[in-house]
Amino acid sequence: MLSALLKKNLIVFQLIPVVGYTDLKNKYGKLDDSISNVMMLGCGSMVDLESFLGIDVNSYLDKEFYDSVITPQSSSQIDQTDLKLTRKIYIIDGHRPWNLDNLFGSQLVNCFDDGTAREELEEEKAAYNYLISIEGEEGEPVNEEEKEQAESDIEDLAGSDDDGSENRGSDSEDSGSAHPSESSRKRTSSSSQPSAKKKRTQIKDNERKIEDYYNQGTTVTTSSSLQMYTLLSTIGESNIDYLWLSIIGTTSLNASFGNVYDEIAPLLKEEVNRLQADYSSSNSGSPDTDLGKKADNHSLQIDKEYSLFLLRHWNLYDSFFYSNYVNSKLQLYTTEGKKKLKTMFARMGISLVSACQNWHYLDLDLKRRINSIFTKNLAQLGLTDVIRDGFIRNFGFHGSISAGDFVEAVTALLEYDGDLGSSRKENGRTGTPPDDKEGSAEPEETADKLTRLIAKREAQFISNFWKAYDSLTRFELVIKGISIAKLQQKFIFEKGFEILQKRMIKNLRIFRLVVLKDSFTSNSTITDISINNFAPSRHSALIGSANSAASSALNEKDTVDFHTLGSRQKLFQNPLILTKLGNWILEACAEMDGSPLPLVIASLDIDTGTYLVCGLPPKYPNMKGLDEKLDEKQRRDKTTVLNTFSLAFQEIANSTGAKARIDSFESSIIEIRREDLSVFLERLTLSGLV
Incomplete structure (x- = not known):
């Protein structure tokens, strides 16, 4: 929509797909200084952009404007509440919670909201503005250590006043009178103690409001396209x-x-x-x-x-x-x-x-x-x-x-690497794990290899993005996407059936867990059930064993090699595919036992020795048509989706020292080293953060 409008009005623009936060930062840093407007669609709302992108707002001051209005006779102070800048960043993103620095504290960043920020974040805005004003006061403690030291000093002062009040009184009588400055300092410290205590309480209350807002979980509240x-x-x-x-x-x-x-x-x-x-x-x-x-x-x-x-x-x-x-x-x-x-x-x-x-x-x-x-x-x-x-x-x-x-068609094009029936050389291999010798490579060589691998996958995602983008206006691509979507759905179902048959779902105390290891992720062959075959009996044959395509005596033409991200082994390293499988599992579990537990699904990447871990919020049984007796609030509470894994993943990774990579705009997706997974999951189970 935006591209069409800009083309219609002959406005020069560039559309830049970004894969994750690292890619966003790199591509923003390469923008020409003459760019006056940057629009972020579907990303940017949950991170402090000025800090993350390393933006110095003063570098975007309109020098021509301020040179013309500031004279030697006028004040040299620039009004910080209404800066005239040469660049603006606009965010159109449905992800929540908002980063409050973007929403309330930036002259450079402008957030488009559907009205909920004004209606629902009044308390958070007041708390944010109060904390900002406190930070701006000279001499006010702005971090925990300084605040604790200040509290300790005040308590020591209060204790010495209680213990030595009589002695100070007698000394004062013997010496005639106290020094004027000393006397006034005692009165000031005594009178300011309640005020300082009240301020500390206000600071803690407002900090708690901000923390509660950020800790409630992530979700999507509106459609960016709308x-x-x-x-x-x-x-x-x-x-x-x-x-x-x-x-x-x-x-x-x-x-x-x-x-x-x-x-x-x-x-x-x-x-x-x-x-x-x-x-x-x-x-x-x-x-x-x-x-x-x-x-x-x-x-x-x-x-x-x-x-x-x-x-x-x-x-x-x-x-x-x-x-x-x-x-x-x-x-x-x-x-x-x-x-x-x-x-x-x-x-x-x-x-x-x-x-x-x-x-x-x-x-x-x-x-x-x-x-x-x-x-x-x-x-x-x-x-x-x-x-x-x-x-x-x-x-x-x-x-x-x-x-x-x-x-479904556009999403399939975004997820799929290559054409149907392609026979590229790298997809003709059987997908065996790499030699152990690769693990003995020098650390620098391994790091370079991983960097190249990540760059290759990101390039593949960009290529897929343009296929999906073109399909919005090219119907022939939509038809192709529909064919791919059918194969993807079959793949998800066969893998889901296999997970249930092998009882790979572990019900932990606070979430369900599925770990997909090398033997599972390396198998990417699915069954292509054509109309000429009798579908019911074929389905019955498919569900009979773990490797359905290999065990059901199918002809070679009945199987299709399904690949994504350039190699058969990378099937579940695509977050979109992994999320689809996770949602399939959640819906099945919701109808089986009705317990609304969230899901953690982890998939091993053999090449990098890491797990792609995805945390999904719980799903409730679909009760549409049966829950008319529920009032509107009850129905809204049952369908509200909050994902608490985003904060939990970050805190657990930091506390365990696990080597992790959190780069997705969906903050509940993390890449973690294979040997760190067990400790990570154990701490996650006991953390109480989910």
Whole structure:
């Protein structure tokens, strides 16, 4: 949206993808001094940018302005509350909590907020301003050691006054009178003691408020794309294309932050109805004309969406089977769950032959009745949220696609390295662990190797970013992304089934733990189940053993080598893939035992000898359609997602001395050395920080 607007107005700009905080700092440092505006989209809200980026605000003072207004006769003092700067940094980011230095304490950084900061952070703002004012007072202790020393001095003074009051009184009588300055100093110290104590109490109270705010956990409270659309709307630049992109960004939050999507969706529906009426009138002269009959139809409309995976681009059976929602509700990882799925189709009157038929070729009468069939039969199995309102965009001759399917396609392109069916040399190997000899390399050589490896992965991510970015305006890339998304979903399910069968989930006291070691992460072959094969029986064969692709006597054409980040061994070193698997596990566990425990999932990287560790907040059982009796506050409390792992990971890594790398914008993702993992997890369990 922003790029399109800048191009339209012939404004020169550069779009720079960043992988993490280190990459952000490096690329910011390379910006030309003439750059006057920097916009950070989807990052930057949770870190003090002036400090992190090493910014000296004085270096961005508008010298021409101050040279013209400051004369020898005028004061040389510059008003620090309203500086005129040659550069501004703007943050549009839904991650929370805000770094309060960005929000309240910076002249350089400007934060775009949806209004919650003004409404909900009044106490934090007052506490922040108080602490800043205290730091600015001359002679006021500004760190813990100085404050403790000051408290000790005051206590010593108070103690000496109590113990020697009589002696000082008699001495004073004998000597006639005390020295005037000494007498006044005693009175001052005595009168200032309550005031100093009160100030110390105020400092501690305000520091506690700030700490509580930062320690509450991380989350996402709004959609960055919606914020951008709102900004464009205020200057009269709203249109169907921008609204569609805003819907795509908001829909991407539905999987992990469903409560945020549910709050924003009604606003998007109102905007669709408003703009679509204008679009219909301008294109046909009458808002009632059916634009669906036009071959160049690019309308946006509200239509039924399904909690089924890529239904309009797959078949009924696979869409149900590979749906996270259906999998968790019916427990498809069990024999009983698979029987329920077959029984469900029988009750709906849909034959397995029809269920395995591509959606495009499905009987038209069945398509028309599908919503009523779902509504009548699925609630009996607890599937109360299969049908919901969604958004559909038409792309002329190419056809139409729902927002949810579009998100799956774009995300797949962001996660996937290479083309389908590629046979690059590095992917032809069997993925065996590296020789132990590599571990005997010199430390400097090892460090250089790791640096090159990290740089290679970051370059791959940038390449994937541009593929995903281009797909927003190129429908052929979306179709390719849909094909990749199907394979990725199969991969996630097969690995998830394997984890449950091997009982790799450990229920610790305060969280669940899954550790993926080399034997698990090196296997990247998944089964490509084609429509020509009988899907139900094939699925039954797949779940039979640990290595399903190897043990089910499949033909070579039935398997696909799934790779990401350049090598078969790096499957779970992609945080997006690891997070998807973690969410799949959380949803399954939520329906199994109902206990809302968070999850820590760690995946070994054989090449670097490190674990990628991801902390995910708990998920509650999906109760939509069954929890009407709950009031609004109870429903909000059940769906509010706060991730407390971000602070815990940092503190445990620091306290244990573990070699760790926290570079992701998602602060609950950390890379930690293999030998430090056990100590790290043990301390995390006992810390009480989760």
